[in-house]
Amino acid sequence: MQSFESLSQQFAERFSVDHFPATPPTLYDPNRYFLQLGGKRVRPVLCLMGNELFDDINPDSWEVATAIELFHNFTLIHDDIMDAAPLRRGMPTVHEKFGASTALLAGDVMLVAAYESLNRTSGRYVHFVNNLFNKTAREVCEGQQLDMDFEKQSSVSFEAYLQMINLKTSVLLAASLRMGALLGGAGERNQNLLYEFGRKLGLAFQVQDDYLDAFGDPEKFGKQVGGDIKANKKTFLLIHALEAATGGAASELRQLLDNDAPDKVARVTDIYRACGVDAWARELKETYYNQALGHLDDVAVLSARKAPLKELAAFLVQRDY
Amino acid sequence: MQSFESLSQQFAERFSVDHFPATPPTLYDPNRYFLQLGGKRVRPVLCLMGNELFDDINPDSWEVATAIELFHNFTLIHDDIMDAAPLRRGMPTVHEKFGASTALLAGDVMLVAAYESLNRTSGRYVHFVNNLFNKTAREVCEGQQLDMDFEKQSSVSFEAYLQMINLKTSVLLAASLRMGALLGGAGERNQNLLYEFGRKLGLAFQVQDDYLDAFGDPEKFGKQVGGDIKANKKTFLLIHALEAATGGAASELRQLLDNDAPDKVARVTDIYRACGVDAWARELKETYYNQALGHLDDVAVLSARKAPLKELAAFLVQRDY
Numbered sequence: 001m002q003s004f005e006s007l008s009q010q011f012a013e014r015f016s017v018d019h020f021p022a023t024p025p026t027l028y029d030p031n032r033y034f035l036q037l038g039g040k041r042v043r044p045v046l047c048l049m050g051n052e053l054f055d056d057i058n059p060d061s062w063e064v065a066t067a068i069e070l071f072h073n074f075t076l077i078h079d080d081i082m083d084a085a086p087l088r089r090g091m092p093t094v095h096e097k098f099g100a101s102t103a104l105l106a107g108d109v110m111l112v113a114a115y116e117s118l119n120r121t122s123g124r125y126v127h128f129v130n131n132l133f134n135k136t137a138r139e140v141c142e143g144q145q146l147d148m149d150f151e152k153q154s155s156v157s158f159e160a161y162l163q164m165i166n167l168k169t170s171v172l173l174a175a176s177l178r179m180g181a182l183l184g185g186a187g188e189r190n191q192n193l194l195y196e197f198g199r200k201l202g203l204a205f206q207v208q209d210d211y212l213d214a215f216g217d218p219e220k221f222g223k224q225v226g227g228d229i230k231a232n233k234k235t236f237l238l239i240h241a242l243e244a245a246t247g248g249a250a251s252e253l254r255q256l257l258d259n260d261a262p263d264k265v266a267r268v269t270d271i272y273r274a275c276g277v278d279a280w281a282r283e284l285k286e287t288y289y290n291q292a293l294g295h296l297d298d299v300a301v302l303s304a305r306k307a308p309l310k311e312l313a314a315f316l317v318q319r320d321y
Numbered sequence: 322m323q324s325f326e327s328l329s330q331q332f333a334e335r336f337s338v339d340h341f342p343a344t345p346p347t348l349y350d351p352n353r354y355f356l357q358l359g360g361k362r363v364r365p366v367l368c369l370m371g372n373e374l375f376d377d378i379n380p381d382s383w384e385v386a387t388a389i390e391l392f393h394n395f396t397l398i399h400d401d402i403m404d405a406a407p408l409r410r411g412m413p414t415v416h417e418k419f420g421a422s423t424a425l426l427a428g429d430v431m432l433v434a435a436y437e438s439l440n441r442t443s444g445r446y447v448h449f450v451n452n453l454f455n456k457t458a459r460e461v462c463e464g465q466q467l468d469m470d471f472e473k474q475s476s477v478s479f480e481a482y483l484q485m486i487n488l489k490t491s492v493l494l495a496a497s498l499r500m501g502a503l504l505g506g507a508g509e510r511n512q513n514l515l516y517e518f519g520r521k522l523g524l525a526f527q528v529q530d531d532y533l534d535a536f537g538d539p540e541k542f543g544k545q546v547g548g549d550i551k552a553n554k555k556t557f558l559l560i561h562a563l564e565a566a567t568g569g570a571a572s573e574l575r576q577l578l579d580n581d582a583p584d585k586v587a588r589v590t591d592i593y594r595a596c597g598v599d600a601w602a603r604e605l606k607e608t609y610y611n612q613a614l615g616h617l618d619d620v621a622v623l624s625a626r627k628a629p630l631k632e633l634a635a636f637l638v639q640r641d642y
Contacts, residue, residue: 024466024467026466027462078426082422101402102469104399104425105469107429108429109458109459109462109463111429112459112462113450113456115458121445126448134440138437141429145423146345147349149347
């Protein structure tokens with residue numbers, strides 16, 4: 001059983017190989033640029049941990065983990081185009097640096113490279129792994145489309161937002177764990193439990209992400225606090241506030257969404273506090289987190305083997321940055 | 322042995338199923354819209370014919386043919402974004418009708434759907450088929466990038482243009498044939514011969530395409546004659562003319578490329594004729610076409626089985642519309 005740090009380091013080392021040919025450099029240099037921006041590599045490590053929960057790491061798991069990380073980076077390159085995001089990890093995004101057409105194509109070929117890694121696995125699980133990978137890829141696209149749809153809607157229900165986050169964020173964490181579990185020889189029941197663990201962990205993670213945007217410590221939080229509020233981004237907090245706020249608070253919140261007041265962030269967070277959205281979000285996160293841990297508890301392996309996954313889950317959900 | 326018409330009709334019927342779920346319609350309606358615009362379905366039929374050259378159609382070939390056609394449509398949706406093309410088959414392109422972000426995502430999910438079809442094949446050939454599919458997908462992206470790179474260059478060599486066309490157009494025709502041959506039980510030598518047949522056929526096809534743009538009969542040619550000339554698009558003809566023209570013709574051609582004269586199309590085609598570019602292109606097409614047929618001749622099956630492929634090849638290269 002290896003820790004997140006140890007697996008993350010090993011994965012980063014293997015992942016640092018060049019995934020692309022030399023030519024044409026106009027296509028592949030943007031891919032190399034983007035991958036060297038780094039990242040926590042949480043998803044591939046979840047795959048490796050899902051495997052190690054049941055058995056020593058299957059060589060195929062490294063290939064699947066690589067496929068997952070390449071897929072994740074494909075979604076980031078394309079999402080950045082759609083969001084017209086200028087920066088990613090503090091550096092210019094691919095479309096910003098190389099143009100939108102090249103970013104589009106670099107993302108496409110990154111997705112193909114993910115499938116190339118997937119196809120490097122040995123025969124035994126290839127159909128099942130491909131099946132889950134494809135289903136997940138499709139769902140992540142659906143989640144991104146719903147996210148864009150929501151930007152144009154004045155109100156979004158909690159259930160609809162939850163479903164969007166489930167697709168856009170949770171299913172990839174869940175599938176990473178399940179593919180690892182499968183390659184580690186887990187039976188279907190244990191695979192399903194790990195999938196649900198990942199799904200709920202993803203929801204808790206997103207609640208925490210939304211929470212930190214409004215209530216994070218500016219000294220610790222990497223991004224600008226209040227960025228979601230400034231952009232009127234639908235978040236767990238805003239959606240709940242729109243449902244929970246009444247009377248003057250409700251109309252003030254609506255007004256703040258329609259007009260960009262200079263003190264918008266402070267006033268929206270004040271409304272959040274007045275409506276108890278902060279406490280509600282902390283509780284919601286705990287609920288999903290505890291549901292996640294419950295699924296992990298039910299997995300039929302010695303609890304000592306679960307320690308690294310528990311540690312990673314706690315880190316993802318309790319981080320304050 | 323079935324004719325192109327018969328196989329094309331059968332494929333069209335099978336392909337007319339809905340490849341996408343109902344929700345979210347904001348993502349999948351654009352995909353459905355694009356697929357119902359139709360097309361000749363040449364690539365999937367090449368796969369089926371590659372199979373039937375050796376044996377009755379393997380059920381897997383229908384899935385691979387579907388994957389190929391979905392892949393081809395993915396490239397069209399994304400190419401149209403990159404080219405800012407307003408129309409495709411006389412109808413609004415996906416980005417024109419649904420916006421660039423949705424078109425990007427619709428293309429992504431079309432590619433995932435292609436891999437889903439591919440993964441529906443039975444186990445025996447899955448690694449090999451995936452390998453060739455991935456390699457080809459990567460090369461098509463490289464070809465598109467080179468095409469965009471060339472737009473920014475004042476001159477492109479014949480060899481560089483040939484390599485771009487090979488990647489952007491030929492390898493998918495070649496791989497379609499080879500995957501079908503593999504599924505039909507062909508040995509490696511015959512697979513390679515069919516691949517080369519497809520590659521050369523693709524080059525002949527592109528020469529014909531470039532030729533018709535300048536010298537096609539406006540009554541028969543579907544597109545506007547001279548479209549490539551107006552857009553200064555690099556074509557076999559322009560590249561050869563820039564190499565072959567001397568003296569006054571060379572400087573006039575350079576001038577016409579720099580300025581949009583109202584009679585540009587007529588004057589450029591006059592220069593093409595004066596430099597013998599029309600005869601050169603007809604000869605180049607014949608050369609590639611004959612090389613293609615030579616590879617097909619070498620395939621070790623009864624020549625009667627080759628009749629439908631020969632017929633399709635002649636149609637693709639000799640069409641005047």
